[in-house]
Amino acid sequence: MIKTSFIFIISLFCIFGVSGQQLSYLKPNVSMPAHPRILWAKGEEKKILDNIAADKNWARIHQVIIDESNRMLAEPTLERIQIGRRLLATSRECISRVFYLSYAYRTTNDKKYLARAEQELLKVSQFSDWNPSHFLDVAEMTMGVAIGYDWLYYDLQASSKDVIKDAILKKGIEPSLDSRYNSWLKASHNWNQVCNAGISYGALAIFEDHTALATQIIDRAIGSIRLPMQDYKPEGAYPEGYSYWGYGTSFNVMFLSAVQQVFGSDFDLSAAPGFLKTAGYFQQMVGSSGKNFNYSDAGNGAGLSPAMFWFAHRNKDNSLLFNEKNYLQGDTRSLGRDRLLPAAMIWGKNMSLDNATTPKQLIWVGQGKNPVALMRTSWTNPNAIYVGFKAGSPSVNHGHMDVGSFVMDANGERWSMDFGMQEYESLESKGVKIWGREQDAERWQVYRYNNLAHSTLSFDGEFQRVEGYAAIDHWTDKPGFLSANSDISVVYKNKVQQALRGVAIIKGQYVAVRDEITSAKQATTVRWAMLTPAEVSLEKDGTATLVQKGKKMQLKVLEPAGASIKTWSTVPPHDYDAPNPGTTLVGFEVALPANTTAALTVLLIPEGAKADKSVRPLKDWNKQ
Template sequence: MKKITLFVVSFILAYSNIFGQFKYLNNVSKVADHPRILLLKGEEQAILKNIAKDAHWKNLHRLIIDESNKIIPLPTLERIQIGRRLLDKSRECIRRVFFLSYAFRITKERKYLERAEQELVKVSQFKDWNPSHFLDVAEMTMGVSIGYDWLFDDLSDASKKIIKEAIITKGIEPSFDEKFNGWLKASHNWNQVCNAGISYGALAVYENDENLAKKVIDRAIESIKLPMEDYKPEGAYPEGYSYWGYGTSFNVMFLSAIQQVFSTDFGLSETAGFLKTAGYLQNMVGNSGKNFNYSDDRIGTGLNPAMFWFANRTRNNSLLFTEKQYLQKQENSMVKDRLLPATMIWGKDINLEKIVEPKQLIWVGQGKNPVALIRTSWSKADAIYVGLKGGSPSVNHGHMDIGSFVMDANGERWSMDLGMQEYESLESKGVKLWGMTQDSERWQIYRYNNLAHSTLAFDNEFQKVEGYAPISSFTENSNFLSATSDITAVYKDKVASANRGVAIIDQKYVVIRDEIKTVEKETTVRWAMMTAADVKIFENGVAELHQNGKKLQLKVSEPNNIALKTWSTQPTHDYDAPNTGTTLVGFEVKIPANTSTSLNVLLIPEGANVNNKQKILPLKDWKK
């Protein structure tokens, strides 16, 4: 197998050399000596200078050093797969090697070098890096390559030989095997992660086989354009907050590395929407401190190193308003981020004292999974936040969550999303998780269909996978911040039209308005909101939600005399995750054939004074 792979690589290189195959690197003749990836020799001084003058940077540096000290006594990694993945070992390799290599370069203490060398040699001697799940290979290659490059002058010759051979044979060569490299044509996070990881390998061993290295990097520059196109037009990332932290971070690792080596990123960062995507990530976090975790996303936020690259690249320090708050908290959980040392590199020229609060209160992005993200303030404790999602269930990692919304008020999340279920918990039970057709088993998973989201269902049926909902309009008036979405396509054959709008009125309360027109058949619409609050139902369409000593009123103003109810969120399949502490609250309405109906629901935070006589305008008038 190895001989065949080597033959294929040699043939590709020989053939392409004859015809001058390099689209981007033909004029590259020499690269810098080691270290050449991300941080050149001598650039440590800029980091040290930043540490000396700013307590935030000093504290983050100390956090990395302290964690490096904790890594030293740990046993080296073993090649133990979990299901079909070796990914947790690959990620831990990056974390350990990146932290230890940073610690050595900044402090020059050999204990960090020696421990990193042990890890590098051990993983390099694994039988393989699991190419059947190529993310595992990509991340392992990146981790090993950072260590090889950053520690090159101080590693023993014997270790360098073992590590170099592993990068080439276990990292780069499998990337040319068509059984493993389908990611080259993908437009999602696999493309970004795999191209970044294998390119790091090529940069690390560049002088050993310049043609091979150029082939890898040239291929990556062209291939990575595919997922970067998905940031158009405003930067909304189709796979959501958590996968932004994965795909975009590795995309930035790639851009930063090639910019450092070749003094250009070959125009990639100028791709429409890409430099705007930091605004997406920043606005995806509500005033409760929780992210809008739609699709296969987890609840959880924290410092994101890539945001410092974007802030530096765009010269927009307001992008770091939330990141500075994370730095101030100095939570120990930050050391779980395997890319954390990159923050010290991308932030070395940033003065954190000059970071200002963002002015924008609404952020709207179209694309494959459009979102509207609205808030009344970035800093007030009683601020309101609403996120509305359009898009399609067919997007990579998608759920049937079109029209779903989250809502924060008084520091609490009232309307929520359950988010993802761990993949291995489903795959290990034989669930065919990755089918994306209408009849796929994926949609039987409780958390994945629209019956478990804060959106609509007609006759308790699933949304249509092929449907797509744009953000139709939005308003920026501070007393009427709103967005609407035409969600008709995901309810094809059930309704003639369905449009949803969310608005924050007078910075006091939220309105969710749905306008529905039926086809020549009656239907029952279910309006539901997922919540972690305790729910108390009253008459006349009123419910009171209680959470952490705070209250919110849910009030149905149209239709009149609605009977609210709750539904259990405990699924019936043995493979489903429990949803302890959550409830669905809402109502059902039967709508006759060929009828137009409006549903108005008010979410009123505790302490808000609402004018009950205020008329809720039709959605067509929300554009004004």
């Protein structure tokens, strides 16, 4: 058996070109610590237990993990249930169960957690495969199984260890060598981060049994993961948005933390431009309503992120835990849905959440592939105004045609919103091809994905140009005039000579959205629209009253004079589109003759605020 396995691995080396590769980062005979070695070494339990005893915040997180572990004891063991092309839900549940149960065992020594973790590990190890055709499934399953194998190494039955170790090798690592399944090695998005992290965990777990192969796998990952890490430059804005930051960046940090723990170095990976700054992006993406700026394929929820504890420690910046501390003051039961939650206990073991200070920065601007400007009037006032403004391009991974879109919070509510994602299987199961990014791709027919369903402009009812890209061109950081503006002309190619959009919070009281447009050589009709969850009542003189939960906001058109505000239904055109109940598009249309310049100026005035009767041209905003 041993001889057969050895021959098979050698064959893989030859077929997939792993053997003979020069190591770029690791030494051939690199030493490896004893188990447990991944994230949390033997003997480090005491520090976490001391933290739990000394800080009620850590005690809350710990108790969530223990409560969830107890709940898991009564659940049936995992089954290989594939939904469409994905086994991912099962893989994620595997991480959650094994991570939580293994943590519970290491902190309590209660063998009921060990026994159940061993059952789960054996069950998934005996699956026919971990679905390599959708490799995220393999990566997450490998990570979960590797954590359990490593953390419980000396307490698992010998027969169980053989089965689990074999599964890590054959169902996790070996498929990653197959060119049919490993295109993620050259990707610059979350697949690279997740897959390299998961497979590297497998290599770390069984390192002593397959040293040459494991060394190559980890060395390969150190080189490959640099590709997506380049996408954080220059300031840390993550191109795929809030939800995928929570996915890709968290697994990236899982990788860095494990490598640092084992080798004493992260091989300068965390020095990638913008990477350590990206925690600021993630923090600033959450508005005063408690919702995130959910552009691209994102949900609108927000919650504690274990990765933020790693960033706070690395940056020596406790203000990065401001949101995390606030989340712990509320209902903590939702924390148990985060499969990586035990990592927060590890990364935060040397810090106190009582020392989390209030951030000072009221505007955060990040360029890169999908630039954003994020501004607010206060971090502590629940009625504060918050605006997220997006430039960028529809061409990025998971991108929408949302260049120029914005969200706006005031008085604890979201007034300008973004639909965010539609669940992929709901589209794929109906044959919709959602992953093309060409101008004529079927993706853009999905209602939530194109600009007609976003708080931005459209011309003659046409889609934005996929190849277009817009930067944040200027911004101001004075508390009385927080602003950002962008030249978004390129996404309306052939419709305009120029389209400039600026968004500002003025005097801390209200928001102005100003567009300056020069039409092309033919006439066009521009539609200004804002997506809102509020009930809309149309008034005279270019105003509308928005109402939700007993609160009000006024939308007022300053320019062009006499604009007639209207609403558009958000009932989508296709049976495959998700329904959008309780939402409305509100705005106006303006017919522009050829070669005409016009300004569109709209004020969003929260209840109780007073607004000026004019807004300066964009060229003067930087003079404010």
